Structure formats: structure tokens, C-alpha cells
Amino acid sequence: MTTTRLPRAHSPRPDDSGHGAADAAPRRASASAKVVAQRVFGAETSTFFLLLGTTLFLVIFGLIMVLSSSSVDDGAAAGHDFFSSFTRQGLYALIGVPLMLVASRMPLGFWKKWAWPAVLVTSALQLLVFVPGLSYGFQGNNNWIRIGSFTAQPSELVKLALILWVSWILSRKESLLSDWKHVALPIAPVAGVAIGLVLAGKDLGTAIILVGIVMGCLFYAGVRMRILVVAGVLLAAIGLVFTQVNSSRSDRIGAWLGGCTSAKDQLGTCWQTIHGWWGIASGGVFGSGLGESKVKWGWLPEADNDFLFAIIGEELGLIGAVLVLGLFVLLAISFVRIIRTTRDPFAKIVTSGVMIWLIGQAFVNIAVVLGFLPVLGVPLPLLSAGGSSLIASLVGIGVVLSFTRRAPVRVVHEVE
Numbered sequence: 001m002t003t004t005r006l007p008r009a010h011s012p013r014p015d016d017s018g019h020g021a022a023d024a025a026p027r028r029a030s031a032s033a034k035v036v037a038q039r040v041f042g043a044e045t046s047t048f049f050l051l052l053g054t055t056l057f058l059v060i061f062g063l064i065m066v067l068s069s070s071s072v073d074d075g076a077a078a079g080h081d082f083f084s085s086f087t088r089q090g091l092y093a094l095i096g097v098p099l100m101l102v103a104s105r106m107p108l109g110f111w112k113k114w115a116w117p118a119v120l121v122t123s124a125l126q127l128l129v130f131v132p133g134l135s136y137g138f139q140g141n142n143n144w145i146r147i148g149s150f151t152a153q154p155s156e157l158v159k160l161a162l163i164l165w166v167s168w169i170l171s172r173k174e175s176l177l178s179d180w181k182h183v184a185l186p187i188a189p190v191a192g193v194a195i196g197l198v199l200a201g202k203d204l205g206t207a208i209i210l211v212g213i214v215m216g217c218l219f220y221a222g223v224r225m226r227i228l229v230v231a232g233v234l235l236a237a238i239g240l241v242f243t244q245v246n247s248s249r250s251d252r253i254g255a256w257l258g259g260c261t262s263a264k265d266q267l268g269t270c271w272q273t274i275h276g277w278w279g280i281a282s283g284g285v286f287g288s289g290l291g292e293s294k295v296k297w298g299w300l301p302e303a304d305n306d307f308l309f310a311i312i313g314e315e316l317g318l319i320g321a322v323l324v325l326g327l328f329v330l331l332a333i334s335f336v337r338i339i340r341t342t343r344d345p346f347a348k349i350v351t352s353g354v355m356i357w358l359i360g361q362a363f364v365n366i367a368v369v370l371g372f373l374p375v376l377g378v379p380l381p382l383l384s385a386g387g388s389s390l391i392a393s394l395v396g397i398g399v400v401l402s403f404t405r406r407a408p409v410r411v412v413h414e415v416e
Contacts, residue, residue, distance in 0.1 A: 047341070048104075048404040051334035055100070055382065055397050058327055059093050059390070062308075062383035068291045069311040070304040070385065085304055085385055092387035096394035103398025104405070111399060112346060115168035118161035119190065125154035126197045141377065143201035153388035155198045155206045159213060160396045162194055163353035166214055170221040171346035180227050183218065204242060204249060205376030209361050211235055216356030220339065221349050256374035269375075272307060275300045276369050280313035280321070287317030304385040306377055309369045324383070328362045335359070338404055347403040354396045358382070 063086065070085035081087075128134050128145045136146035144153050169187055176182040191214050199207045215235075218228060244250055252269045255262075260270035279295040282288065293314045296303045303311055313321045335355035342348050358381045365380045367373040379386050381393045 045404050047334055047337045048401055050330065051338075051397065051401060051404065052104075054327055054330045054334065055394070056097070058331075058382040059097065059394070061324075061327075062380075062390075063089055063093060064290070065308055065312055065315075065383060066304050066385045068315060069293065069296050069308055071291075072296050072298070073303075088387070089385050089390070092390045095387075096391040099391065100394040100398035100401070103395050104401035106399075106402050108344060108347060108403065111164055111350065111402070112168055115161075115164040119158075119165040119194065122154060122157045122161040123194050123197060126158055126194070126201075129154065129197075129201050141201060141203045143198065143203040143206065153386070155201070155203060155210075156388040156392035158194055158198065159206075159210060159357055160354075160392055160399070162191060162210060163213055163217065163350055163357065163396070164399070166191065166217045167221075167346050167349035167353060170217060170223075170349055171344075174221070174345050177221060177223050180224075180230075183223055183227055187214070187218075199242060202246065203377070204239075204246075205364075205378040207242075208239070208376065209357065209364070209378060211239075212360050213353050213357050216360070217349050217353045220352035221345070253374045256371070260371070272301050272375060273368075273371055276307050276310035277371065279310040280369070283314040283317040283320075285318045287313075287315050287320055290315050305379055306365065306375075306384065307369055308380050308384045309366050313369075325366075328359055331355075332359045335400065338400060342403055344403075351400050351403060354400050357396065358393060 066089045067083065067086035071082045074082050074084045125145075129136075129143055131145075134145045134147065135142055136144040136151055138144060143155055144151050166187060170177065173182050191210075195207050195210045195214075198210060215228065215232065218231075242249075243253055255265040255269040256273075258265065260266060260273055266274055275295050279293060279300060282294065288294070293303075293311050295314060296311055300307055300310060309321070309324065312324060316323070332355060335351055338351045339348050339355075342351065361378055362381050364373060364376065365378050365384075368376055368378070379389045382390065
């Protein structure tokens with residue numbers, strides 16, 4: 001029996017009618033968009049989003065509290081602009097957040113390459129606070145520069161630059177850190193000059209934070225404890241000397257040691273501390289309500305800056321204060337997770353330095369408001385008014401975010 005093979009039917013080729021080519025173009029565009037999206041977002045880890053989300057929440061929360069705490073003083077000013085401090089702080093946030101995101105995309109080698117230039121440039125900027133016509137003093141501190149209506153605090157940038165430089169030196173000397181000579185050189189002279197310039201501007205609070213940053217980097221780098229103890233004792237002795245050479249500073253410390261009990265102290269050096277206490281005490285558990293602070297009506301100096309936590313406690317009560325503490329604990333958890341998971345010594349030390357800077361400064365600020373420390377004049381990171389502090393803090397977090405990114409996986413898409 002003979003069978004006849006019929007020709008097999010087939011669908012037209014894509015080129016036969018033109019419809020296949022038209023359909024392939026959207027598929028290729030979709031595949032390209034998917035690759036771009038994976039390159040942008042696919043490399044981020046859960047720690048990246050935890051740190052980024054907590055930071056953005058703190059910045060937004062800080063803007064709200066700056067508006068609440070500064071509106072009275074701004075409204076009483078000659079221009080009667082109730083939103084001037086809020087607008088200015090919002091502008092700084094609009095500058096700082098993109099810089100943070102840009103910093104988060106930088107490779108690890110970028111920060112190592114620019115560690116030395118960063119510490120040299122920021123130290124040079126710090127020297128400008130001693131130049132007549134540029135120097136700007138406030139409440140005994142000459143640690144600002146002013147050009148027209150623009151003011152800046154170079155010491156905030158010194159913090160980040162010193163973290164990068166010290167971390168780079170310690171990571172290169174990882175196998176030599178048991179010898180105190182390799183720890184001291186060149187860290188002691190370079191860090192000493194940077195911190196000394198800040199002290200020369202009479203800003204003891206910032207100098208203490210800088211010392212804490214350097215000591216924290218040494219600790220997380222694995223420097224022997226006996227070396228740290230000796231260095232700590234020497235630095236404490238130097239700090240004690242500096243507290244006595246300035247009468248205003250020694251008066252504040254003396255009033256704090258006395259518990260702010262004398263009438264003279266209550267009307268003078270303890271005025272800020274006592275009214276901060278009154279604000280927090282009147283807040284209770286739930287607070288008086290957002291915008292309902294009483295002490296911000298001319299009773300509490302620097303209500304939107306150094307003593308912002310007192311306004312938070314008064315208006316949002318214990319719940320608001322605990323919320324702020326919890327957010328900084330979340331930041332600390334993010335930093336610790338990065339320290340534990342990173343394999344690069346430089347990234348580990350930089351992360352520890354930024355953690356000591358932001359978390360340490362936050363708890364120093366809160367301790368000052370609560371009266372556990374004398375008034376030091378350090379802002380609450382990411383919350384207090386101040387452009388230099390906000391931008392430098394955001395860039396520092398951006399550097400840490402860059403360590404949390406995995407190398408993106410290359411995805412190959414085949415178009416049939």
C-alpha cells in the first residue's frame with residue numbers, strides 16, 4: 001500500500017507578514033527595562049532598605065519637629081516668616097538625600113582613593129574659621145564660616161573625612177596593630193591636628209565626638225585594649241585641661257556637678273537645662289500635642305537645634321521620646337549587621353566610625369537634655385536644624401549604604 005505524504009502545514013515566519021517583528025519589539029523593550037530595573041534595585045540587601053528607610057523616616061520626622069519648634073521664633077522675627085527655618089532645613093534635606101543616594105552607588109575603591117584628599121580638604125576648610133571676614137562665632141564657639149547669608153560648619157565634614165582616612169590607614173596596617181607605634185603613626189599626628197583645629201575654635205562638644213569616632217575605629221579595627229586604655233587616659237587628661245582654660249565652659253560643668261540647684265545657676269548657666277526639663281515633664285505620656293509646646297515661646301534657647309528632644313518630649317510625650325530612641329536603635333542594628341557581614345576591613349571600620357558618630361552623638365545630645373551631661377552644644381543627628389550636620393550625616397550614611405550592595409547578577413534574556 002502506498003501512502004501519500006501530505007505537506008506539513010506551518011505558521012508563517014515572523015518575516016512573512018510583519019506581525020512577528022512588531023511583536024518582538026515590545027518584548028525586547030520589556031526585557032531591557034527588566035534588566036535596568038534589576039541593575040538598579042536587584043543588588044540591594046534587606047539591610048540596605050532597613051538603613052535607608054529608618055534614615056528617611058528620621059529626616060521627615062525632623063522636618064516636622066523643626067517646623068513646630070521654630071515657628072514661634074521665626075514668626076517673631078522681622079520678616080514674620082513662620083516657615084523660614086523649616087524651608088531652609090527642607091532645602092538641606094533636598095540636597096542631602098540625593099547626595100546620600102549618589103554615595104550609596106559608589107564602589108568601595110572610590111572611598112579608599114579619596115580618603116587622603118578628603119581629610120586634607122576638610123582640614124583646610126576648618127582653617128577658614130580663623131580667617132577674619134569668614135569666621136563666624138556663636139555662643140562662644142568660632143567654628144562656622146559665613147559667606148553672605150550662607151553659613152557652614154566645616155567640622156561636620158571633618159567627621160566623615162576622618163572616619164574614611166583612619167579606616168584606610170588601619171585597614172592597610174591590619175597585621176601590625178599589635179604594635180602601638182604603628183597605631184600611633186600617622187594616626188595620632190593627623191587626627192590630632194584635625195581635632196586640635198576644632199578645639200581651637202572652642203567647640204569642645206564636636207571635639208569629644210571626633211575623639212570618640214577615632215577611638216571607636218581603633219576598637220573595631222582590633223587594636224589591643226591596653227593601647228586603647230592608655231590613649232583614653234591621655235585624652236581624658238587633655239580634655240580636663242581644656243575644660244578649665246575656658247571660664248564659660250568650666251562654669252557650665254560646675255553648675256552641672258552641683259545639680260543646677262542654686263538660684264544663680266538656674267537663671268544663668270542652667271537656664272536651658274531646667275527649661276528643657278520642664279518641657280519634658282509637662283509632656284507626660286501622650287504629650288501636649290504637636291505644635292502645642294509652651295517652652296518654645298522664648299523660654300528654651302536652641303529649641304529647634306540642641307534641645308529639640310525636649311520639644312519632642314513635651315509635644316509628643318513619652319511615646320514620642322521612645323519612638324526617637326527606637327529609631328536610633330534601628331540605625332544601630334543596621335550598622336551592626338553590616339559590621340558583622342562585611343568581609344572588607346575598611347568597610348567594617350568605616351561603618352563602625354559612622355555608627356559611633358551618629359548613635360553616640362544622638363545619645364550625648366539626649367543625655368545633655370536630660371541633665372546626665374553638661375551642655376556640650378551638639379545637635380541631634382538627622383533631626384535637629386542645621387544644614388552642615390544634616391548633609392554630612394546623610395552622606396556618611398550613603399557611604400555605609402554602598403557597602404551593603406551585592407554585585408548585581410547579570411541576566412541574559414533570549415528573544416525567540
